[in-house]
Amino acid sequence: MKIAILAHNKFPIAEPYAGGLEMITHQLVQTLMERGHEVHLYALSGSDPQFDVTSLDIVQVANNELTESKIDELMYRNVLEIIESIDYDVVHNHSMHELPIIWGASSRHQFLTSFHTPVFDSIHTGLENIFGRDHSEKFSVVSKKLGETYAHLLPEKNVIYNGIDTAAWTYSNSAEEDKLCWIGRICKEKAPHLAIDYALKVNKRIVLAGPLSNSEYFKEYVEPRLELDGVEYIGHLKHKGLNKLIGSSEATLFTSVWDEPYGLVIAESLACGTPVVSFNVGAAPEILTKETGFLVELEDEAGFVNAIKSCKKLDRNDCRQRAIDFCDKVQMVDAYENLYETMISEKLKKVAV
Incomplete structure (x- = not known):
């Protein structure tokens, strides 16, 4: 397949990753290429040079008075x-901007927005713009919990969980x-202050690690x-340092x-064999099992403290196996490939008619 991956315009798609979205986009492009697909990445300059990258920031802005939102649109x-x-x-859109969503609804391509x-x-603006319109654009979300927040705007969407390269994380x-x-x-x-x-x-x-965001x-x-x-903060680490x-x-x-x-972070921790203690929010209950960690109600200090004490009772091998079975990039890319093929098949059926 010949695939265009459209990234967001906040950070390059390269290590050290600014966050999970950058890492997931990188994993997807890399794995699709390894599987023999022709992949073109549209992302900020500074993205991984091993990829075929068209820079989002090739736009020449002559007017210094343009707002940030207008520059994004350009x-x-x-x-x-x-x-x-x-x-x-x-065309697979991972941006967080309204224009690709609106564009995808009328594109001549099979268009997927994740x-x-x-x-x-x-x-919200992008989805409202196309709500109720007849179009072939497809959508996916990275967890059932996230899907619930989109229910009023997207009655139909695919749940495709994120995936990590478990083989790259040493148990x-x-x-x-x-x-x-x-x-x-x-x-x-x-x-993180609560963790401390x-x-x-x-x-x-x-020991805390990660980019300083606020x-x-x-x-x-x-x-x-x-x-x-x-208590120690050791900054923003690359993969090897995080693994250790x-x-x-x-x-x-x-x-x-x-x-x-x-x-x-939950998936990465399990891949290393390390149990996780998490608040019972977001997608955490979809990833963690009773064999691999503990879910605690929000800001329940006593519950969180007791869970930390109980982590030694868990088998680290169970954590690793959960990561392989549920959190690996193979499952993620398989799911996207299957969706791509479904989209292409639907287009061929329309052409045949």
Whole structure:
């Protein structure tokens, strides 16, 4: 198949990943290429040079007074016109902008839009624009929970879970004594300060890693806690460093206080054999099982602390097996390939008629 992958225009698709969306887009492009497909990636310059990349930011902005939203629109309009001029079997949109959604409803291509985030204003605008219109654009969401938030705008969508390269995560059958970890963007909605508090309650040390997303939150909630014994923040790590940190930990604390659409950190932790203690929000209950971690009601300190204490009872091999069975990129890419083939078949049937 000849496939166009349209990324968002916030960060390049390359390591160290700014977040889960960048990692998933990279995994999808790489695996599709390995399977023999011709894949063109439309993404920011600075994306992985091993890919055939057309830069979103090739747009020349002469007017310095243009707003950020207008520049975004120009970026997407430019590449969508390029995409429309090329014969693709499928166009797969991972942007978070309204224009590709609207464009996809009238594109001559088979067009798939995947949602990795809640219904942001721009996404809402795009979906409202095409609601009720006769079109062939398909949609997917990365969890059943996320699908619920789109129900009023998308009565029909496919659930295709995110996937990681479990083979790239080294399994560790043991951990350092009394060591915990927390991984993610340092921001209020992921609440790493709660992970610190809960770890100290059980007299365990905790190591945090991830990009600094909200400096005000970091200064107020995280930085003061770094002065405490047993608390360490080691910055934004690449894959190898994350693997070592997670694999050497007794448990990963997942303290997001909002409905995470998926939660790649959970999958990555399980791939290393490390159990997860998570709030019972978002897609966490779709990924975790009673053999691989604990779900605690939101901000239930006592429940979270008790769960941390119980992690040693879990079999790390069960965690690894869950990652392979449910969280591997093979399942994700298989599902997307099947959907692509269905879309192409539907188009051929229409042409035949």
